[in-house]
Amino acid sequence: MAATGIQARFACKVGEFALDVDLDLPGSGLTALFGHSGCGKTTLLRCMAGLQTAKGIMRVNGDEWQGEQAGRGGGRPVHQRPLAYVFQETSLFPHLSVKRNLMYGYRRVPQSERQISFDQAVEWLGLSQLLTRMPAKLSGGERQRVAIARALLTSPRLLLMDEPLSALDRNSKQNIMPYLEALRDNLAIPMLYVSHSTAEVARLADHIVMMDKGRVVAQGPLQEIMARTDQPFGREDDAGVILEARISQRDDLWHLCRADFAGGQLWLRADDHLLTGQNVRLQVLAKDISLATSQHTDQSIQNLLLATVDEVAPDTSPGTSMVRLLAGRTPFLSRLTTRSVHTLAIEPGQQMWMQIKSVAIVD
Known part of the structure; x- marks a missing residue:
């Protein structure tokens, strides 16, 4: 097993439900566990935390938490795993102010072992104006921000949410x-x-694990997984791809801005908060891309990109197909009628012009 990142292999049974997973995840950034309710996301998190008994192995950036060398019983108990767990319910201490809630965990960590300072947690979660308030005076979102900050102040080596x-x-x-x-x-x-919200995953995740019936059906970088035609993302009505891009130019005359990405450039509406040099995440939906065998400039669609067909796959109904294309190394999806695919004789290796009707910033 690698020395960095998270390596986890778990097998367990809870009632009639069986979990059997093998994961190799990045050692930083946000990994989303995605799938429908009951697919095993929470059970997997509980195995990682040591709250659920499971056979297996787990290492976090080279530190073995479960396995042959992890102590009696094959795994460290919960209190010996340096992690923080944020639940749906915040469970703040109602009799303590926000600051005292935060200090509760912070003071329990020896000064020499603190990886995150009090001021950092307050700044990252925007809590400076809330420190004197009591939990009952906070909104739901504010309480959750406090709960996350309190978890961080225990200086965990892994954060589970x-x-x-x-x-x-x-x-x-x-x-x-x-x-x-x-x-x-x-x-x-x-x-x-853990989430079953496509919007949350698209905005937050760097890496994704897709689960179904206690198994991992796909794992990898967000952009790669969302652009696969054989996974649930590729079969939803709002199937599409996520692009990491940078604002390179503003055109104030037409209220547009240009976003450059690895496979080209796209124009989008210039909101006031978009600045030159700013990094953004863009979403391009499969239903918003039509294809042509030649470049057509005498039309209203301004975003035209030359791409190579990578795959043609059946869609959710016999009348539609999903075409996966590559602009450079950047994947795109286009949902077309199967008749159009047949008429244009679209097949892998063919060069096509993508006519992109709409581009959205993920926010």
């Missing part, structure tokens, strides 16, 4: 997202994030 936004309304979810992005970008430890 089990659907932390599921109890929040839409506005609260939107408000907390930038703070989770800040954690993803600033933390030097791996984060595992």
